[in-house]
Amino acid sequence: MTQHDRRIWLENVSLVREIQHEASMDLKRSVFDLLRGRYTKPERRTVLDTISLEVRQGERVGIIGPNGAGKSTLLKVMAGILTPTTGAVEVHGVTAPLIEIGAGFDPELSLVDNVVLYGVLLGVPRERMLARAAEIIAYAELEPYATAMVKTLSSGMVARLGFAVASDVTPDVMLIDEVLSVGDEHFRAKSSERIRHFWESGITCIIVSHDLHFVGESCDRVLCLEGGRITFDGPPRAAVRFYLDTV
Numbered sequence: 001m002t003q004h005d006r007r008i009w010l011e012n013v014s015l016v017r018e019i020q021h022e023a024s025m026d027l028k029r030s031v032f033d034l035l036r037g038r039y040t041k042p043e044r045r046t047v048l049d050t051i052s053l054e055v056r057q058g059e060r061v062g063i064i065g066p067n068g069a070g071k072s073t074l075l076k077v078m079a080g081i082l083t084p085t086t087g088a089v090e091v092h093g094v095t096a097p098l099i100e101i102g103a104g105f106d107p108e109l110s111l112v113d114n115v116v117l118y119g120v121l122l123g124v125p126r127e128r129m130l131a132r133a134a135e136i137i138a139y140a141e142l143e144p145y146a147t148a149m150v151k152t153l154s155s156g157m158v159a160r161l162g163f164a165v166a167s168d169v170t171p172d173v174m175l176i177d178e179v180l181s182v183g184d185e186h187f188r189a190k191s192s193e194r195i196r197h198f199w200e201s202g203i204t205c206i207i208v209s210h211d212l213h214f215v216g217e218s219c220d221r222v223l224c225l226e227g228g229r230i231t232f233d234g235p236p237r238a239a240v241r242f243y244l245d246t247v
Helices: 027-035 071-079 111-121 126-139 155-166 185-199 212-218 236-246
Strands: 006-019 043-056 060-064 086-091 095-098 173-176 204-208 221-226 229-234
Touching: 006 071, 006 204, 043 071, 043 204, 043 229, 060 071, 060 212, 060 236, 071 086, 071 095, 071 173, 071 204, 095 155, 111 126, 111 155, 126 155, 212 236, 221 236, 229 236
Parallel strands: 060 204, 060 221, 095 173, 173 204
Antiparallel strands: 006 043, 006 086, 221 229
16 A cells, blocks of 8 residues: 555554542542552553554445444544554544544534534634535524524534534545434434445545444455454454454
8 A cells, every 4th residue: 555545544553541540530538548648640551552554545444342442542543532642643634533423512602603613623614614504504403503502402412513514524534433323313314324425435434333234244344453452454244253253
């Protein structure tokens, strides 16, 4: 694979995070423990462990593995939401991360302002987002709330708005987590149809999924993750068999 062909490149990426126990989150208790000589540093856990990976233009890659394997964390590193402790990451082109949809909204701003801000953060010019705002809000079925502050919306409404903005751009790379199942059955069907369009249009797609049938039939390549490491990287059906054999 040449550098021109690749959209995503990771080399020896590791991510270590501190694990705060409930007791150490209590400031008063932490102070008393420190004075008594009982204070212990928070544990550190390796969430991603020396991952190296290349994904080429137009490739559809599935990521499977048990809960806690590091799947969603890997997507967040690709999206730039998380910075790895060590290693290098390159993602070329406009990236649409459908991960924790709506988490970046400012609750004090209106829906229109948040649509513009969210789009700009995704790399879309402000003028285009202003022109698209009404249609995006209509897709989310939130027209009556266009000038309301986001904090007045339910969590389901926020997720619908987040999906509408993130999926309105025409990305080079789409990062999809299963948390995109938002809204009621009607909206889930509508959002699934939009995702299917991206999936079939030649855009580079990385998807975290527990739907082994979908992964086995629809992806070009599948990664198995276990304990923050890639344990298999290859043909979809072989990856599914490997995963089922190790569960």
